Amino acid sequence: MPPPEVSTEAVVSTAPDPGAPADHLGPVDEGNDAVDTDDTLDLRLPDELVALIAEESLTSADGAATADDGLLDQLAGWGPVPTSAGVFQLVPARTERDLPLISRWMNDPAVAAFWELEGSVSLTAAHLDAQLAGDGRSVPCLGVLGGVPMSYFEIYRADLDPLARHYPARPHDTGIHLLIGAVGDRGRGLGAVLLRAVADLVLDRRPACSRVVAEPDLRNTASISAFLNAGFRFSAELELPDKRAALMMRDRALRGLI
Structure with a gap:
């Protein structure tokens, strides 16, 4: 479970509970327009990561067991999807490979305000390891857009x-936590684009799931706006242990209408 703050980021605790991903969606922009992808980010996808993405996709295609086989329908094999900002893919995180990058993002003040994982790399490592050592009910991922790792998700x-103790949960409800890493990627409409893409992935790849949910901090108005622009609806205010949150939902039955 992420640091103290739940939500879209999700519910967080310094020593995460594998079943409770980070509560915060971190800094997110409000727009939903097509994104200009001409800007060059300072981080290009390393050849090793390209190879690992291919390796993980092949492993999933071959039917090899993965940690989330029974709970998140082989997330590692969900594959890439097109978006208005470029081709996007969720790549399950690995501590030994991704910790420096994710820890750097967590130490950005705008991210730290909601994820509360700033400080030593060991804090981020503990957060990731708690999920990776669990039963697969929470999977930390890099969001790779156009070949560039530029966001962090927890599905x-x-x-x-x-x-689930704080709202009328349904079987297979699936949650999303998100942060956008680079400052240059914020304020460009990417938050809504990525949230819509990931929610669609969940609904397409998890036929038993009827709703995608998130619980951003009520103070995080940019995050809430991004969810609304991504086709989520505001359902309720929740009094969670570490924050007052907006319960956001994207319903399978309404996905073609919102």
Whole structure:
């Protein structure tokens, strides 16, 4: 479970509970327009990561067991999807490979305000390891856009998370936590683009899931706006242990209308 703050980021605690991903969606922009992808980020996808993405995709295609086989329907094999900002893919995180990058993002003040994982690399490592050592109900991922790792996601079973104690959960409800890493990628409409893409991935790849949920801090108005622009609806205010949150939902039945 992420540091103290739940939500879209999700519910967080310094020593994360594998079943409770980070509560915060970190800094997110409000727009939903097509994104200009001409800007060059300072981080290009290393050849090793390209190879690992291919390796993980092949492993999933071959039917090899993965940690989330039974709970998140082989997330590692969900594959890339087109978006208005470029081709996007969720790549399950590995501590030994991705910790420096994710820790750097967590130490950005705008991210730290909601994720509360700033400081030593060991804090981020503990947060990742708690999920990776669990039963697969929460999967930390890099969001790779156009070949560039530029965001961090946690896809989790909300119905198996402590969050389920605070709202009328349904079987297979799936939660999203998101942060956008680079300052240059914020304020460009990417938050809504990525949230819509990931919510669609969940609904397409998890036929038993009827709703995608998130619980951003009510103070995080940019995050809430991004969810609304991504086709989520505001459902309720939740009094969670570490914050007052907006319960956001994207319903399978409404996905073609919002």
